[in-house]
Amino acid sequence: MWTLRAAVRRGLPLLRAACSFREVLAPAPQDRCVRALSTFGGKNPDKSRLLSGSGGEAIARKGWKEEGEEEDETGVEDEEVEELLLEREPLLPQGAQRVFLLHPDVKWGAKKQTLTRAELQVAEAKTLVHTLLNWSVEETMIVSTKTPDKKLVFGKGNFELLTEKIRGSPQITSVFLNVERMSPLTKKELEAAWGVEVFDRFTIVLHIFRCNAKTKEAKLQIALAEIPLLRSNLKNEVAHLDQQGGGSRYIMGSGETFLQIQQRVLKEKEIKIKKALEKLKKRRHLLRSQRKKRELPIISIMGYTNCGKTTLIKALTGDAAIQPRDQLFATLDITAHSGSLPSHMTVVYVDTIGFLSQLPHDLIESFSATLEDVAHSDVIIHVRDISHPETDLQKASVLSVLKNLNLPNQLLDSIIEVHNKVDLVESYESTEPNAITISALLGHGLEKLKAEIESAVLKATGKKLLTLNIKLEGAQLSWLYKEATVQEVDVIPENGTANVKVIISNSAYAMWQTG
Secondary structure (H helix, E strand, O other), rough: HHHHHHHHHHOOOOOOHHHHHHHHOOOOOOOOOOOOOOOOOOOOOOHOOOOOOOOOOOEOOOOOOOOOOOEEEOOOOOHHHHHOOOOOOOOOOOOOOEEEEEEEEOOOOOOOOOOOOOOHHHHHHHHHHOOOOOOOEEEEEEEEOOOOOOOOOOOHHHHHHHHHHHHHHOOOOOEEEEEOOOOHHHHHHHHHHHOOEOOOOOHHHOOOHHHOOOOOHHHHHHHHHHHHHHHHHHHHHHHHHHOOOOOOOOOOOOOEHHHHHHHHHHHHHHHHHHHHHHHHHHHHHHHHHHHHHHHHOEEEEEEEEOOOHHHHHHHHHOOOOOOOOOOOOOOOOOEEEEEEEOOOOOEEEEEOOEEEEOOHHHHHHHHHHHHHHHHHOOOOEEEEEEOOOOOHHHHHHHHHHHHHHHOOHHHHHHEEEEEHHHOOOOOOOOOOOOEEEEEEEEOOOHHHHHHHHHHHHHHHHHHHEEEEEEOOOHHHHHHHHHOOOEEEEEHHHHHEEEEEEEEHHHHHHHHHHHO
16 A cells, blocks of 8 residues: 555556556466556656647747747646656557558448548548558458447458458558547457457547647647547456456555546546646637737638648748648647738738548547637638548538537638639639639739738728828827828828828727717
């Protein structure tokens, strides 16, 4: 008992300590000892694992920082984040993998896909695999099933054929079952039958997220999404210990079983992650308040993953530091970049996480706090890869998530739809009258888009773009500089007046007229 308490105080992985007690009570092979899922307290001596980044939102503009923003003023210390992420088990095996991509084609029922085809779902799954370093698809197969919720997913005949094929293909090192989530029992049974590791869509996507996360907030959000997976894995591991006669035993004097202890550890970790994310949420609220004081219009760029959002922001801002990547989920952190519209009005473009069809629910939930920022936008731009064969399904996926964010109806109704990558479609003509066709990479259509953005911003913020004639004598010009955004002053010396081009709110313009 005292050793267990000491283990918790020193930050020793709790279940490793538990396993040492188990060996005294009922010796078992070392390789089956339940692996620690988390560590609390203590410092990690490996300095290379310290996390960096400012967390919250990155504001990218030359020579401009949010007021009071310092390099690491998020309210969440590096050591605190490191503690929460310490001892995370790899989600996928290390090194190269030759994958057998298996897609269950549901023939009828609630899980039958009506908006897409199995071939297109397989193509997207291939892209997910190729996103992983040194992973390749050895072979793909679409197999029909009437029982996707059954333990073995497929019927007896198809399952036996698959088992024979996979067992008889030594080049295959793992199987990617293209379903959103496998139950722990299904995973266990399939791996036992096929002799290789089996992964579902959730595990693959979660690993990609983990690899691409840069800021503290993104890393913590992914760690939060991992909790349900860890709970499932824990039950499997403890069930195995039960078969060996040790999983349900109480640790000496503690009054808790191995399962109860580890469940408590996971619950404590979940609470700590949520508290750390709440601190970062308050930080984002502060940044929003500072932007509001500056009256900077916020434009959120949203779309399906790899549709060209970051490339579009680079084209709109001219920021050479932005480096788009041609891969899924390259952007996981909310980043903000300043740009100017034709009237020289400064705006902030916000790059957001990309969407995916059948994006696992736990991932959507963990990133919901980040996506709250979208609700505070003045304008939303929905970018579509019009060259993709499933562009309509991708649109439906994005709009479905947006509606679930409880955005104001006014914001939803004013979304600007942008058809990107028209250079990849010969003689493209949009059938949607309000869509704007562009090529962000080549710069086609950007001037029209900027004009549309400016019109939407002026409407959303209640501002007008006007040219006012003023007398240079008096305080009119200084009043405009104070209450509006002066764009241009054209002095007429012969009569002592000037034409002043301004962006002015309705309330300020009413004061101007009555003054």
